[in-house]
Amino acid sequence: MSQPHPQSVARILAAPWHQRRNAGSLWGVALVMALCFAAPVGLLAWHWLVAAGRSDDPLLAGAFRSFWIGVAALLVAGWAMLVGNVLQQNHPTITRLVPHHAGQLRLALLVAWALASLAAAALPGFAFDAPLAWACGVAATLALLAACLRWPLLLLGGIVSPFVVSWLTTRYGPATFIDAVWQLWADHRALATGIVVTAGAAILVATVRGGDARHLAAYDSRQRLRQGVMTPRPGDGHVSACSRYGGIGGLAVHGRPYAWWMARILARRDASVASRLLLGFGPATHWVTRIHESVLFVIVSSGICAAIVVLAAFLGQDLRGVLPWLSFSLLTGASTPALQAAAQLHRTRSEQALLVLLPGVPRGARLNRWLAWQMSATFIVAAMGGFALAGALDVFAETLTPGVVESAAGGMTAGIAVALLPQVAWQWRNWSRLRGGSGKEFLPSFAPFALGGTAMLLHLWAGVGYMPIGLALSAASAGFCAWRWWRMGSEPTALPIGRWA
Amino acid sequence: MRSVVTDLSHFSVVAGSPEPIYRQLVAQVRRCVAGGQLKAGDELPSVRELAQSLAVNPMTVSKAFGLLEAEGLVTRRRGLAMVIAEQHRHAQPAAERIDLLRPTLERAAQEARQLQLPAAQALSLFKTILNEQEGQ
Amino acid sequence: MSSPRNDTPCLAQGLTVAFGAQRVLDDLAWALPAGRVVGLLGRNGAGKTTLIETLLGLREPTAGHASLFGQPSMTLDDDARARVGYVPQRSDLFEWMTADQLLAYFGSFYPRWNTAKVDGLMSRWDVARDKPIGRLSGGQQQRLSIIRALAHEPELLVLDEPVASLDPAARRDFLGELVDQVMDRSTTIVFSTHILSDLERVALDVAFLSGGKIALHAPLDELLDSSVRLGGVPADIRRFVGEHGLQPISHDAGGPVIARGRDAAAMPPATPTVSVDRATLEDLFLALTA
Numbered sequence: 001m002s003q004p005h006p007q008s009v010a011r012i013l014a015a016p017w018h019q020r021r022n023a024g025s026l027w028g029v030a031l032v033m034a035l036c037f038a039a040p041v042g043l044l045a046w047h048w049l050v051a052a053g054r055s056d057d058p059l060l061a062g063a064f065r066s067f068w069i070g071v072a073a074l075l076v077a078g079w080a081m082l083v084g085n086v087l088q089q090n091h092p093t094i095t096r097l098v099p100h101h102a103g104q105l106r107l108a109l110l111v112a113w114a115l116a117s118l119a120a121a122a123l124p125g126f127a128f129d130a131p132l133a134w135a136c137g138v139a140a141t142l143a144l145l146a147a148c149l150r151w152p153l154l155l156l157g158g159i160v161s162p163f164v165v166s167w168l169t170t171r172y173g174p175a176t177f178i179d180a181v182w183q184l185w186a187d188h189r190a191l192a193t194g195i196v197v198t199a200g201a202a203i204l205v206a207t208v209r210g211g212d213a214r215h216l217a218a219y220d221s222r223q224r225l226r227q228g229v230m231t232p233r234p235g236d237g238h239v240s241a242c243s244r245y246g247g248i249g250g251l252a253v254h255g256r257p258y259a260w261w262m263a264r265i266l267a268r269r270d271a272s273v274a275s276r277l278l279l280g281f282g283p284a285t286h287w288v289t290r291i292h293e294s295v296l297f298v299i300v301s302s303g304i305c306a307a308i309v310v311l312a313a314f315l316g317q318d319l320r321g322v323l324p325w326l327s328f329s330l331l332t333g334a335s336t337p338a339l340q341a342a343a344q345l346h347r348t349r350s351e352q353a354l355l356v357l358l359p360g361v362p363r364g365a366r367l368n369r370w371l372a373w374q375m376s377a378t379f380i381v382a383a384m385g386g387f388a389l390a391g392a393l394d395v396f397a398e399t400l401t402p403g404v405v406e407s408a409a410g411g412m413t414a415g416i417a418v419a420l421l422p423q424v425a426w427q428w429r430n431w432s433r434l435r436g437g438s439g440k441e442f443l444p445s446f447a448p449f450a451l452g453g454t455a456m457l458l459h460l461w462a463g464v465g466y467m468p469i470g471l472a473l474s475a476a477s478a479g480f481c482a483w484r485w486w487r488m489g490s491e492p493t494a495l496p497i498g499r500w501a
Numbered sequence: 502m503r504s505v506v507t508d509l510s511h512f513s514v515v516a517g518s519p520e521p522i523y524r525q526l527v528a529q530v531r532r533c534v535a536g537g538q539l540k541a542g543d544e545l546p547s548v549r550e551l552a553q554s555l556a557v558n559p560m561t562v563s564k565a566f567g568l569l570e571a572e573g574l575v576t577r578r579r580g581l582a583m584v585i586a587e588q589h590r591h592a593q594p595a596a597e598r599i600d601l602l603r604p605t606l607e608r609a610a611q612e613a614r615q616l617q618l619p620a621a622q623a624l625s626l627f628k629t630i631l632n633e634q635e636g637q
Numbered sequence: 638m639s640s641p642r643n644d645t646p647c648l649a650q651g652l653t654v655a656f657g658a659q660r661v662l663d664d665l666a667w668a669l670p671a672g673r674v675v676g677l678l679g680r681n682g683a684g685k686t687t688l689i690e691t692l693l694g695l696r697e698p699t700a701g702h703a704s705l706f707g708q709p710s711m712t713l714d715d716d717a718r719a720r721v722g723y724v725p726q727r728s729d730l731f732e733w734m735t736a737d738q739l740l741a742y743f744g745s746f747y748p749r750w751n752t753a754k755v756d757g758l759m760s761r762w763d764v765a766r767d768k769p770i771g772r773l774s775g776g777q778q779q780r781l782s783i784i785r786a787l788a789h790e791p792e793l794l795v796l797d798e799p800v801a802s803l804d805p806a807a808r809r810d811f812l813g814e815l816v817d818q819v820m821d822r823s824t825t826i827v828f829s830t831h832i833l834s835d836l837e838r839v840a841l842d843v844a845f846l847s848g849g850k851i852a853l854h855a856p857l858d859e860l861l862d863s864s865v866r867l868g869g870v871p872a873d874i875r876r877f878v879g880e881h882g883l884q885p886i887s888h889d890a891g892g893p894v895i896a897r898g899r900d901a902a903a904m905p906p907a908t909p910t911v912s913v914d915r916a917t918l919e920d921l922f923l924a925l926t927a
Contacts, residue, residue: 255733262734266741276745283733351730353695357723358746359715432697492697493711499696516834519915521861556812557838558674564858 012108016085035446036074040067068124075116075138076145082112083146086208092219095211105208113142113204133185136196143200150207162325163308257292258283273360274370280355285344287378294385301330305393309400323397327390328413331420332448334386341375341427342434342444345497352496367495368431368488375427376481383420390417412456418470419451422477428484431494509546509554511538522557526565527572532601534574534585537592544582545575644707646671646793646825647692651701653849654687661687663849664701669793669825674815676836676857677829679846680926685829686726688846689797693723705793719748722791724799728778732771736764736781740788747789755788762810775802783811787818794818796828800835808832812839833918843918845925852925853886857918860897864916865904867894873910881905887924895924 020026043063050059086105095101120138125131148154169177185192209215262279265271283289308323345352355361362370390413426444451473458464492499511533514522533539545551548566552559566583569575576586592598613623647669654662661684669675679685690696692703694710703710706717713721731739736759744750759766762780770778779802786794800808812835818824830836836843837857844854853860864886867874874894878885883896883905895916898905907913916924 258733259738262738262742266738266745271745273746276742279742280731350725350727353690353725354723354730356695357693357713357718357721358743359718359748360746361718363712496695514838516837517917517919519861519917521858522837523858524862552816553813555838556809556816558841559816560841561858 008104009108009111012086012089012105013082013112015089016081019085032077033074035450036070036077037067040064040070076141079112079116079142079145080149083109083149083207087150087222090208090219092209092211092215095209095215102208102210106205109146109204109207110201113139113146113200116142132189132193136193139200140196143196143203146207147203255283255289257288258286261286261288273362274374277355277361278374280348280351281345282348282351285341285348287381290378290382294382298389301326301389305396312400323393323400324413327393327397328416330393331386331390331413331416334383334420336382341379345431346434349496349498356493356495363493365489365491367493368491369485371431371494372428372481372484372488376424379424379427380421383423386420387417412452414466415452415456415459416448418455418466418473419448421470422451422473423448425477425480425484428481430491431497432492432499434498509551512546512551512555514555514557523561523565523568526562527568528601530565530569530574531572534589535593535598535601539585539589541585541587541590543585545584547582645669645704647703647705647827648707649688649692649701649703652688652691652698652703653700654684654691654696655699660849662691662698665850667844667851667854669827670842671825672823673841674826674839675828675842675844675854676840677827677844677846678833678836678922678926679829683846683926684849685846686797689795689827689829693721693795719789720792722786722789722794724782724786724794724796726797726801728775728782728802729771730782733769735767735769736773737766739770739781740785743785744788749789751788751790755784758784758787758814762807776804776807779803780807780811783814787814790822792822792824794824794826794828796826796830798830799828800830800832808835815839833922837918845922847926860921861915861918863898864921865896865898866914866916866920867896867911868914869911873908877905877908877911886921887927893920895920 020029040063043059043066047057047059047063086109090102090105117135117139121131121135125134128134144154148158172180209218258279265275265279278286305323305326308326356363361367394413423444426447455466455469455473458469459466512526512529514525516522518525520528530539530545545566546554548559548562551557552562555562566575570577570583573586574589575583577583609623609627613620645668647667649665649667652662652665652667653660665688677685677688687696691698692705692710694703694705694713697711705713705721708714708717731742734742740755744752758780762777762784764777764781764784765773770781773781779799783796783799786796800811803811815826816839818826828840840857842854843857843860845852865883867877869877871894877883878894878896881898883898885894885896887893887895904915905913
């Protein structure tokens with residue numbers, strides 16, 4: 001490693017900020033920060049309005065707690081952004097050709113890690129009078145997070161950990177568990193610090209790759225995955241519109257139903273233009289592939305559920321509380337078409353240019369409305385599928401352990417369920433004005449949670465029932481869609497996407 | 502007796518030179534006729550054949566052929582390929598042929614002047630080149 | 638298959654395309670004559686691709702109007718779209734499909750699809766039929782793109798740098814095939830390219846795009862015949878230009894002066910102070926697209 005060059009380290013650390021500034025999506029960052037602190041500010045405001053002057057008000061405590069939760073969320077998000085950006089800067093060719101590039105990246109990561117740990121020691125550490133503990137805790141968490149970003153398989157461990165934690169807490173009781181951990185720490189302070197420092201540093205150093213042969217393949221597949229989820233930013237290399245599983249061991253499995261369907265359609269002389277046009281958007285967006293994927297997903301989920309039930313029977317009843325959480329995640333997963341629609345349509349922009357020049361393809365208002373209907377239909381079917389699965393799972397959990405649904409997930413599933421269908425409004429935007437890489441693409445992924453959270457708050461604190469909330473949201477969404485349907489009459493042709501951007 | 506000219510190697514064009522392609526073709530046919538390689542009655546390749554082999558726009562080729570017809574070098578026959586006109590039975594006398602070399606030599610002379618070469622040196626180079634090509 | 642072609646194949650009036658504050662096309666007016674082959678020349682970033690996209694209705698102009706076959710480009714009907722062929726700059730489109738699937742897919746949309754020609758070209762140009770397009774080499778992808786555009790026998794063929802990835806032999810082949818098109822069907826062809834030698838062989842007209850406008854659109858032979866490159870002291874050159882009634886084209890003070898005469902055939906004779914040469918297409922390109 002060469003002499004550490006403070007300028008280049010600073011530049012590496014500032015890169016995510018610059019990238020967002022160049023892409024014009026800084027206000028997306030501002031939005032995320034605002035969301036993080038919305039809760040404490042809101043609670044403070046409520047406290048001021050309702051019970052100013054009372055210092056023992058639970059609202060104050062809630063504001064205090066949610067403030068720290070917000071800070072933690074920001075720290076985690078910022079760290080994830082930084083590590084992701086460093087991984088992106090860790091391009092295999094640059095790493096091989098530019099001397100000390102990998103070394104600089106590693107140094108930058110270590111510097112950022114040390115700064116974050118010191119900040120944790122300084123702020124909450126002194127506030128709660130345990131600086132070393134906080135520093136080590138934050139350092140360990142951040143290192144683990146970086147490892148999860150670099151080796152996504154570790155995220156599976158993240159899926160398993162709630163089970164483990166809940167099993168441990170129910171077995172030993174939460175209080176004894178925390179006390180045990182604290183006692184362990186107090187006894188072996190130095191050792192624990194040493195382990196955290198060395199292991200963490202080793203993980204961070206290993207996160208940055210050295211430009212070997214596997215690096216290139218991994219980099220490509222990571223780019224492809226990113227672009228499957230987000231619209232490309234200026235500066236992103238061109239990644240093919242091929243099936244997103246093509247890079248993982250060449251699995252073209254999910255291209256086969258698409259190929260079969262295409263052969264069927266083309267063999268028929270009288271196939272409709274709409275069905276042929278849909279084929280042109282690629283296998284990733286076609287509904288045949290979606291069905292294929294959902295069937296696979298149901299099979300895998302059933303396997304997981306079966307495993308959970310067996311484990312529960314083996315270890316005791318405690319793990320069944322997880323089933324409602326599983327149904328919650330199934331339902332939120334059903335909103336991914338709304339999130340990915342923009343990115344996937346954006347990837348086939350150039351193909352759409354050719355499609356629009358084919359005779360028989362509708363243009364103008366007809367195309368706009370057809371496209372919106374098509375995307376809405378896909379989304380609604382996916383959401384209904386999510387409802388069915390989640391409902392089945394809830395019923396199953398209820399029969400196993402009556403009352404577990406309400407106690408475990410609370411009203412979260414209901415909240416999300418209420419907020420999900422109105423998301424169809426995202427399919428009715430002005431596709432011709434879609435700009436790639438803007439900050440607005442965060443919105444479709446946040447919206448169900450924001451709306452669901454609001455619904456839950458309304459339900460819990462204002463006593464409004466879920467049904468009226470759901471009806472109101474659906475009516476607002478339907479009204480918006482109808483207005484958009486009318487506006488599409490005078491809007492330019494949607495394809496190719498973003499033609500007016 | 503008529504020999505059919507299907508030998509397209511008589512024709513070549515250089516893109517990127519100051520001379521338009523149709524002029525190059527006209528000049529080539531003129532030189533071949535003057536030198537006796539193309540005699541009266543020889544058929545020229547069709548516009549389409551020549552255009553495809555040279556990868557040149559057919560309208561350029563037909564423009565060249567039109568100019569050649571206007572000069573009297575070729576005759577158009579209804580329904581058949583163009584042929585070299587009757588009066589060009591023999592190669593032209595050397596005095597007229599040498600005139601055709603003038604433009605090329607003028608260009609070479611200008612370059613020699615720019616390079617500040619003495620005339621004797623340029624001439625001896627030309628002689629060497631001619632001898633080389635004769636030997637081939 | 639005769640359809641009335643009394644409309645200009647391609648017409649642009651007052652076309653303006655601005656990206657924010659930057660005007661790529663500025664009040665551009667252009668009319669393509671039918672049956673001619675036009676080469677579109679311009680520097681990198683001059684807006685050739687933008688112009689082509691706007692003419693085909695793939696991009697919204699900020700102001701102005703583009704039309705194909707007399708119809709506005711934004712709302713072409715099926716008949717007009719069946720008469721247009723487009724080869725975009727990127728040739729790796731539809732890379733999840735195999736070549737066979739792609740041709741079958743596009744063939745299902747067009748009323749006329751010359752399968753015999755497609756098969757002939759695919760075998761002659763040696764394009765693999767069963768590999769996904771994403772796995773073909775760049776040259777093969779480009780050839781496939783060209784075959785796709787030629788297969789439905791369009792009357793207007795628009796090519797955006799169609800031979801950028803082809804080696805010289807493949808370029809020769811492609812130009813030969815293009816020549817065939819012109820012979821058989823008097824197709825109108827527009828293609829933008831950097832390779833001037835290809836343009837000289839095949840194009841009849843040439844259009845220079847510079848400063849957001851079409852700086853010059855003239856028949857190539859006439860242009861080359863009448864353009865001269867003058868060398869010498871600027872004052873002498875100016876006198877020379879005035880004497881012979883030439884029209885200076887180049888605006889660059891440092892480079893050689895390119896001028897155009899009225900009489901196509903006669904080149905003005907050189908004087909001791911001013912040298913006169915014929916201008917090449919490269920000279921004209923550098924002078925007109927400053």
